[in-house]
Every structure is written in C-alpha cells, then in structure tokens.
Amino acid sequence: xxxxxxxxxxxxxxxxxxxxxxxxxxxxxxxxxxxxxxxxxxxxxxxxxxxxxxxxxxxxxxxxxxxxxxxxxxxxxxxxxxxxxxxxxxxxxxxxxxxxxxxxxxxxxxxxxxxxxxxxxxxxxxxxxxxxxxxxxxxxxxxxxxxxxxxxxxxxxxxxxxxxxxxxxxxxxxxxxxxxxxxxxxxxxxxxxxxxxxxxxxxxxxxxxxxxxxxxxxxxxxxxxxxxxxxxxxxxxxxxxxxxxxxxxxxxxxxxxxxxxxxxxxxxxxxxxxxxxxxxxxxxxxxxxxxxxxxxxxxxxxxxxxxxxxxxxxxxxxxxxxxxxxxxxxxxxxxxxxxxxxxxxxxxxxxxxxxxxxxxxxxxxxxxxxxxxxxxxxxxxxxxxxxxxxxxxxxxxxxxxxxxxxxxxxxxxxxxxxxxxxxxxxxxxxxxxxxxxxxxxxxxxxxxxxxxxxxxxxxxxxxxxxxxxxxxxxxxxxxxxxxxxxxxxxxxxxxxxxxxxxxxxxxxxxxxxxxxxxxxxxxxxxxxxxxxxxxxxxxxxxxxxxxxxxxxxxxxxxxxxxxxxxxxxxxxxxxxxxxxxxxxxxxxxxxxxxxxxxxxxxxxxxxxxxxxxxxxxxxxxxxxxxxxxxxxxxxxxxxxxxxxxxxxxxxxxxxxxxxxxxxxxxxxxxxxxxxxxxxxxxxxxxxxxxxxxxxxxxxxxxxxxxxxxxxxxxxxxxxxxxxxxxxxxxxxxxxxxxxxxxxxxxxxxxxxxxxxxxxxxxxxxxxxxxxxxxxxxxxxxxxxxxxxxxxxxxxxxxxxxxxxxxxxxxxxxxxxxxxxxxxxxxxxxxxxxxxxxxxxxxxxxxxxxxxxxxxxxxxxxxxxxxxxxxxxxxxxxxxxxxxxxxxxxxxxxxxxxxxxxxxxxxxxxxxxxxxxxxxxxxxxxxxxxxxxxxxxxx
Numbered sequence: 001x002x003x004x005x006x007x008x009x010x011x012x013x014x015x016x017x018x019x020x021x022x023x024x025x026x027x028x029x030x031x032x033x034x035x036x037x038x039x040x041x042x043x044x045x046x047x048x049x050x051x052x053x054x055x056x057x058x059x060x061x062x063x064x065x066x067x068x069x070x071x072x073x074x075x076x077x078x079x080x081x082x083x084x085x086x087x088x089x090x091x092x093x094x095x096x097x098x099x100x101x102x103x104x105x106x107x108x109x110x111x112x113x114x115x116x117x118x119x120x121x122x123x124x125x126x127x128x129x130x131x132x133x134x135x136x137x138x139x140x141x142x143x144x145x146x147x148x149x150x151x152x153x154x155x156x157x158x159x160x161x162x163x164x165x166x167x168x169x170x171x172x173x174x175x176x177x178x179x180x181x182x183x184x185x186x187x188x189x190x191x192x193x194x195x196x197x198x199x200x201x202x203x204x205x206x207x208x209x210x211x212x213x214x215x216x217x218x219x220x221x222x223x224x225x226x227x228x229x230x231x232x233x234x235x236x237x238x239x240x241x242x243x244x245x246x247x248x249x250x251x252x253x254x255x256x257x258x259x260x261x262x263x264x265x266x267x268x269x270x271x272x273x274x275x276x277x278x279x280x281x282x283x284x285x286x287x288x289x290x291x292x293x294x295x296x297x298x299x300x301x302x303x304x305x306x307x308x309x310x311x312x313x314x315x316x317x318x319x320x321x322x323x324x325x326x327x328x329x330x331x332x333x334x335x336x337x338x339x340x341x342x343x344x345x346x347x348x349x350x351x352x353x354x355x356x357x358x359x360x361x362x363x364x365x366x367x368x369x370x371x372x373x374x375x376x377x378x379x380x381x382x383x384x385x386x387x388x389x390x391x392x393x394x395x396x397x398x399x400x401x402x403x404x405x406x407x408x409x410x411x412x413x414x415x416x417x418x419x420x421x422x423x424x425x426x427x428x429x430x431x432x433x434x435x436x437x438x439x440x441x442x443x444x445x446x447x448x449x450x451x452x453x454x455x456x457x458x459x460x461x462x463x464x465x466x467x468x469x470x471x472x473x474x475x476x477x478x479x480x481x482x483x484x485x486x487x488x489x490x491x492x493x494x495x496x497x498x499x500x501x502x503x504x505x506x507x508x509x510x511x512x513x514x515x516x517x518x519x520x521x522x523x524x525x526x527x528x529x530x531x532x533x534x535x536x537x538x539x540x541x542x543x544x545x546x547x548x549x550x551x552x553x554x555x556x557x558x559x560x561x562x563x564x565x566x567x568x569x570x571x572x573x574x575x576x577x578x579x580x581x582x583x584x585x586x587x588x589x590x591x592x593x594x595x596x597x598x599x600x601x602x603x604x605x606x607x608x609x610x611x612x613x614x615x616x617x618x619x620x621x622x623x624x625x626x627x628x629x630x631x632x633x634x635x636x637x638x639x640x641x642x643x644x645x646x647x648x649x650x651x652x653x654x655x656x657x658x659x660x661x662x663x664x665x666x667x668x669x670x671x672x673x674x675x676x677x678x679x680x681x682x683x684x685x686x687x688x689x690x691x692x693x694x695x696x697x698x699x700x701x702x703x704x705x706x707x708x709x710x711x712x713x714x715x716x717x718x719x720x721x722x723x724x725x726x727x728x729x730x731x732x733x734x735x736x737x738x739x740x741x742x743x744x745x746x747x748x749x750x751x752x753x754x755x756x757x758x759x760x761x762x763x764x765x766x767x768x769x770x771x772x773x774x775x776x777x778x779x780x781x782x783x784x785x786x787x788x789x790x791x792x793x794x795x796x797x798x799x800x801x802x803x804x805x806x807x808x809x810x811x812x813x814x815x816x817x818x819x820x821x822x823x824x825x826x827x828x829x830x831x832x833x834x835x836x837x838x839x840x841x842x843x844x845x846x847x848x849x850x851x852x853x854x855x856x857x858x859x860x861x862x863x864x865x866x867x868x869x870x871x872x873x874x875x876x877x878x879x880x881x882x883x884x885x886x887x888x889x890x891x892x893x894x895x896x897x898x899x900x901x902x903x904x905x906x907x908x909x910x911x912x913x914x915x916x917x918x919x920x921x922x923x924x925x926x927x928x929x930x931x932x933x934x935x936x937x938x
C-alpha cells in the first residue's frame with residue numbers, strides 16, 4: 001500500500017514475526033520494526049532502581065504510594081539496544097504508527113513507546129484483529145488516538161499486582177519459607193487447587209451394587225435384538241447410586257430413601273430374577289436437538305486444546321501466537337464470541353461447498369458470551385481473512401503443532417454456523433417380579449441422531465474421559481408398553497464412589513473464568529506461575545498441590561482471608577474494567593485498596609481493615625509459623641496426631657511421641673523435635689495419597705524405623721530407616737543406602753547384611769594393595785588405591801572375584817567404556833515430528849529424548865506413567881527454546897616466565913600464609929537464610 005508522496009512512516013509492532021508479515025502488506029514508504037514486547041516495566045530488583053531514587057522509601061516497590069501511586073518505569077536491560085534503534089528510526093520518519101495488540105496490554109505498550117521514544121513527529125494508533133492485507137490496509141486508513149482509559153486500567157493492574165506481591169510475599173518468607181511469592185490471581189488459583197485436594201483427602205469411598213440385565217425381544221423388528229438395562233428400583237424404592245453417599249463418611253445420605261445393595265444382596269436378587277418374565281412398563285420418546293457450540297474464545301480454546309490435543313495452556317497460546325502473527329487466525333486473546341459479518345459469510349459459503357445447502361440454517365447464528373464484562377477484543381478466534389482456508393490448503397505451510405490447532409479453530413468456527421443436530425431420545429422402564437415376589441424395575445435409554453448437522457464438523461470433548469460424546473448413538477429395539485422380554489443374562493455389578501476429580505489446566509481455567517477471576521491474557525501465565533513457584537505439579541493432566549501450597553493457603557485463609565476470597569478478587573477485576581471504561585479513577589481504587597480510605601471505590605472490607613499495608617504489618621506477630629506449617633492428617637490408632645510439617649528441606653511426617661510428649665519447636669518454620677517421631681515424605685507423593693496405611697508404611701512400623709533382625713557377627717540390631725536422601729539400613733555405627741534395584745518393602749536381612757559390608761574387601765593384589773568393591777554416585781565400581789573401574793551391575797559388587805577385579809583395573813581407563821544402557825521405555829513416534837521417542841536413565845534421573853533434544857521428567861512423573869502426548873509436549877517446549885548456547889572457550893593466558901625453584905617455593909609460602917591470615921580475619925558464614933530486601937516475586 002503506497003504512502004503519501006514523500007512521506008515515510010514507522011510502524012511499530014511487538015514481534016519480529018509480526019513485523020515481517022505486516023511489512024509484506026505495506027509499500028516502500030513504510031518501515032516496520034518490532035519492540036520485542038514490553039519496553040518498560042517497574043524495577044525488578046534494587047539494581048534496576050536509578051541512583052537518584054535509591055534513597056526513597058518507596059523505591060523497593062517501584063511505586064510512590066504517597067504521591068498518587070506514581071510508577072517508576074525503567075527500560076528493560078534486554079530492550080535498550082532495540083530502543084536505541086527505534087529512537088534513531090523515529091528521527092528519520094514523518095509519522096509513527098503504533099500497531100501493538102488490540103487489548104489493554106497492547107495499548108499500554110503503545111503508551112510506553114511514546115513515553116520512551118519521545119517522538120517529535122505525529123503518532124497514531126492502528127489496531128486490527130487479524131494480520132491480513134485488507135485488515136492492515138484498513139487499520140492504516142483508520143487510525144485512532146491511544147486510549148488512556150485502557151492504559152490506566154493496565155497500569156492500575158500492574159501496580160495492584162506489585163503492591164500485593166511485594167507486601168504479602170515477605171510474610172511468606174518470614175513464616176513459611178524464603179523466596180516464596182504471593183499474587184492477586186496466582187494465590188486464588190492455588191487456593192482452588194488446594195481446596196479440591198482437601199476434598200479428596202476427606203473423601204471416604206463407598207461400595208454399592210446393582211444389576212445389569214441383557215434383555216432380548218422375542219420378534220426383533222427395527223434396531224438390535226438385545227439391549228442392556230440397569231436395575232433402578234426395588235419395590236418402588238430407588239436403588240442407591242454414587243450421588244446418594246456422603247463424600248466424607250461413605251454413608252448413605254440421611255433421608256435419601258434408597259435401597260443400598262451390597263454384593264450379597266445384588267447376587268441374591270439376580271438369582272431370584274433368573275428365568276422370570278420381564279415386561280415393558282413405560283416407553284417415553286422425545287425429540288433430541290443440540291445447538292452448535294459458540295466460536296472459540298481464549299479460555300475455551302485452551303480447554304479444548306488440552307482435551308483433544310493434550311496441549312498445555314502455554315503451548316496452546318504459544319502456537320496460537322505463531323498462527324496469528326503469520327496471518328492464519330484472528331487475535332487469540334479475546335473473551336468475545338462475536339463473529340464479524342464477513343466471517344459469518346465466509347463460514348456459510350464454505351459450509352455450502354463442503355456439506356451442502358441443507359447444513360446452513362436460514363439465518364446466520366449470533367452468540368452471546370457468558371463471560372462477565374467481556375471486553376478484550378471484538379471478535380472470537382477464527383481463521384483469518386474473508387475466505388477461510390481449509391486445513392488441507394495450509395497443511396504444507398504449518399508445523400504439525402500449528403496444523404492441529406488451526407484445524408481445531410477452523411472446525412469450531414465452521415460448526416458454529418451450521419444447523420442443529422437432531423434426532424430422538426427414548427427412555428424405557430421394564431419390570432420383573434422375583435421368585436420372592438419383589439418388584440424389580442430396570443431402566444434403559446437410547447438416542448438416535450437423524451441429522452448430525454454441525455456434528456459433522458465438530459464434537460466438543462469433556463473433562464470426564466468416560467463421558468459419552470455428543471455424536472454417540474445408543475440404539476434400542478422398537479419397544480411398546482406391555483411387550484414381553486427375556487433376560488439373556490443378569491450380572492451383579494459392584495461400584496465405588498469416586499472422589500472429585502483433580503483440576504486440569506483446562507478445568508482450572510474454566511473455574512477461574514466462571515468466578516470472573518483473571519482475563520484472557522493472563523490464564524496461561526497463571527497456569528505456568530503456580531507450577532514454577534512449586535505450588536502445583538502436574539501428573540499427566542492432573543494438577544496436584546504441594547504441601548508448600550497447603551501451608552501458604554492455610555496462612556492466607558487464617559490471617560488474610562479477604563486477599564484470597566473469590567468474590568473479592570472478581571470484584572477487583574470488575575473495578576479494573578470500570579477504570580478501562582472511564583467510570584472510575586485508578587488512583588481512588590489503589591488508594592482504597594492500599595491505605596483503606598473509603599471514598600466509594602475499592603473493596604470496603606479491605607478499606608475498613610485499614611488497607612493492605614496495615615493488614616500485613618499489624619497482624620504479623622499474630623502468625624504462628626509452626627502452626628501454619630503444620631497440616632493435620634488424622635489421629636492414629638494409638639491416639640497420636642499425625643501432621644505434615646513443611647520444613648526448610650521439604651515436607652515430612654510427624655506425630656506425638658509415645659506417652660503424649662510433644663516435639664520441641666526449634667524456631668519459626670524450622671523442623672523441630674526428635675528424629676524418632678518423623679518420617680520423610682517421598683517426592684511425588686500426592687497429599688491425598690497419605691492414607692493411614694501409607695503413613696504407617698512411611699513410619700516403617702513405628703518410631704520411624706523397622707527392625708530386620710540382628711547381625712549374627714555383632715549381635716546388634718539391623719534397622720531399616722527413612723532418611724532425607726531415601727531409605728537406608730543401619731547397625732551400630734554402620735550405615736548404607738539401598739541400591740536402585742532394591743525396595744524397602746521387600747528388603748531381606750541377608751540383603752541388609754550385604755549392604756552393611758560395603759565397601760567389600762575382595763582381596764590383596766600381588767603388590768600388596770587392597771582391592772575393594774563398592775557403590776558410588778555413578779554406580780558400582782572396583783578400586784585399588786587411586787584406580788577405579790566401573791562394574792556393569794550392582795550384583796557384581798558382591799560376586800566379583802579378585803582376578804576379575806584385577807583384569808578390570810589393568811585395562812586402560814580411557815578405552816574402557818560401558819555398553820550403552822538400554823532405554824527404560826520405547827514410546828513410539830512423536831506426533832509432532834514423527835521421530836522415535838525413548839525414555840533413558842541419565843545422571844540426573846530419567847529423561848525423554850528424540851535423539852536431538854532431551855527433556856528431564858518432571859517431579860511426580862514416572863517412566864511408566866508418562867504418555868506420548870506429554871513427552872511430545874515436553875520436547876516441543878525444549879525445541880521452542882532452541883539449543884543451549886555453547887560455552888565459549890576460555891582465553892588462554894600468556895605463559896608465565898619460568899621461575900627458579902627457590903622463587904616458586906617462596907611464592908608458595910607467601911600465598912599459604914596470606915590465605916591463612918585471611919581465613920582468620922574473615923567472619924564465619926551464617927547458615928540462616930539471607931534476609932531478602934527488595935526483590936519479592938509477584
């Protein structure tokens with residue numbers, strides 16, 4: 001697109017990829033350059049604070065809270081070079097167009113660019129929701145001014161998060177553990193995950209039974225001859241199902257009025273119903289109709305990509321970003337389900353081409369979003385352009401990951417403009433009278449789809465992997481009232497109630513959205529933050545809170561409940577929306593939140609409490625560190641309370657000593673008491689897995705140890721213990737860790753004696769040197785003096801002969817190479833790259849590799865449980881980061897002149913003396929954690 005004659009324009013976007021795409025749509029009079037995202041931010045640490053502000057009392061916050069919450073912004077060190085380039089370009093052009101994203105974040109970046117570049121030429125804001133030639137040309141032709149209300153809202157959000165993080169995080173450092181962080185949204189998200197785990201920990205399973213009947217019609221007409229029906233009532237009373245039991249007791253709910261069948265009752269009833277006649281008592285048929293799903297918004301895209309593609313939230317947004325920047329989809333951070341008129345027209349045309357006229361409804365479909373205050377962008381996520389490209393048309397241009405996500409978006413968009421799925425559903429009741437004159441009612445349901453409509457293009461998945469898909473049919477025979485049936489089989493079925501499912505990233509995003517917490521631009525970062533901070537770990541798709549998260553949330557609930565209240569957090573989002581709409585002033589909102597001044601804005605509960613500042617300082621002395629770092633589990637059979645303590649070196653179990661003696665605390669947040677009543681918690685064990693049986697196992701039968709027997713040579717007891725670094729055996733002064741191949745559960749006395757004899761003296765070499773076998777950091781080995789050679793198995797430590805050991809030691813060390821260990825598991829081909837994936841055992845634990853990139857298994861993952869999709873995702877993240885930079889070779893120092901032997905000796909003596917003097921003068925290093933000053937994590 002040519003610019004005005006003689007006019008040169010600088011267009012600034014966020015990313016180089018975006019710049020490259022847009023530059024192809026503009027004429028020679030345009031220079032398109034990237035800012036590389038945000039160019040300024042609040043200081044990250046004390047080193048970032050300019051010298052003239054270092055003495056200010058508010059410098060650690062980066063916000064002058066006493067003067068209108070003025071923010072101190074500094075240019076990010078990694079952006080300074082690019083800013084210099086943009087400053088130079090700004091002086092060479094006649095006009096500047098700020099083409100950052102069309103949301104609050106993008107508006108703020110545009111404002112920061114103006115503040116940083118201080119251009120002398122006119123500046124305009126151009127916005128677009130897709131990167132196509134028509135959209136870019138329209139944006140250039142219709143620029144606007146920077147929206148200061150949007151900027152104020154983003155700035156208020158940034159300052160709010162800084163105040164929250166910098167004021168609350170130090171409380172966690174003092175009372176829980178150093179280097180922890182609190183955040184306005186991350187703490188609430190962590191609370192949601194912790195509350196679900198608490199429900200699972202309190203859950204008590206219940207068993208219930210019913211009967212599955214395989215029934216047959218005498219004269220089959222349409223449909224199958226046989227079908228299944230389940231016992232639903234006995235003598236008019238409903239048969240108990242999972243929903244009828246109290247989750248915390250496993251008992252039937254009071255007043256439920258149901259029949260609770262056990263195994264004996266179900267099998268006995270099935271026997272009494274054998275060979276009895278069955279009769280249809282009721283047939284109800286209703287029309288079935290299902291409307292299409294709305295087009296994707298950010299949250300629903302993340303949810304469906306997780307369910308269908310097993311993508312993490314970060315992976316989904318990273319892939320969508322690439323699709324957007326390269327012109328394949330519209331802007332991917334949105335909470336609007338609207339489609340433009342051109343998009344609706346494009347979808348309807350394509351439906352006719354692919355599925356026929358009958359698949360298009362007479363009128364275009366319009367959708368209304370359920371998200372409160374939807375405001376980020378003006379259109380849903382859809383394929384870009386006025387004519388959608390089918391997945392087949394773009395397949396060769398996209399990576400496997402990009403193609404899968406594009407196809408998902410294309411299918412959802414097309415389906416949203418198609419006809420309803422229609423059919424019929426039928427509900428049947430059947431009765432049989434047992435030989436004991438019991439009336440047993442069975443139920444069956446069926447569904448037939450006569451016109452799949454939009455289901456031809458798209459079927460939504462469910463978080464429940466056992467849930468039936470929308471397009472699944474259940475066909476029944478044609479049945480009428482009073483029709484006789486025969487039972488081919490009557491099978492008693494046992495069931496167990498299940499605890500509530502753990503959150504996945506997809507369902508957690510959905511929960512946050514329903515609560516009105518967070519915004520499209522923040523969901524992915526929230527999911528990543530709570531994992532990076534160690535509050536949540538992923539096992540497969542499930543999100544499991546750590547015990548550290550329990551301690552942090554416990555502290556917040558007891559002492560700062562309002563700060564993690566769902567309604568309060570959502571109300572802050574609403575007030576930020578009002579600031580963006582120009583209905584409230586940011587300064588009033590921040591003042592009310594921080595200082596507590598009540599002037600009609602801000603949360604009144606926080607305001608009346610004196611504001612955040614007063615809240616976190618006045619109550620600090622009331623917080624008992626030992627209490628918040630203790631998570632009660634249960635009282636054991638001997639009346640001892642079992643708790644999890646969150647200590648400096650990780651969580652561990654503790655219980656009262658025999659006789660009721662309590663462990664003595666040794667300081668705030670530290671492990672105290674004797675070792676006798678403690679047991680470490682293995683890494684990767686989920687909180688709800690700490691059942692009484694598991695706790696008993698971890699304590700190894702009592703006192704934190706288990707006696708295996710007595711040493712026949714010394715008479716001393718041999719004990720199996722659990723230590724900080726895992727299980728070990730001990731006898732007197734001797735200790736030895738278990739081998740990798742050994743399990744505490746199956747360890748025998750003979751194996752323990754073998755371990756305690758390590759290092760094993762194999763014999764004496766001809767030169768008089770002793771030869772030993774032992775186990776070390778890198779595995780089993782033999783040793784003579786300073787010579788070591790590896791053994792190829794742990795068993796060899798106990799069986800290798802002197803001759804074999806000497807032969808190994810005689811072999812040249814440089815040429816002795818162990819054969820590569822076989823992989824722990826072969827996983828198949830990576831769905832993204834088609835390369836074979838294997839799991840290997842490395843020096844730092846198991847890892848997955850495709851031969852080029854390696855990714856260590858995360859905490860809680862095991863080689864057996866890791867799925868192909870998870871492995872692919874882990875390697876995709878590694879590939880996205882690129883290969884690790886190679887270390888530069890150190891420059892060789894110029895060779896020193898040779899000194900005489902006397903000079904060398906004198907210099908060595910002086911150096912030794914100087915070191916000794918310095919050591920005496922130097923103060924002893926403290927082992928207590930260094931007090932943090934100005935770098936809380938938000």
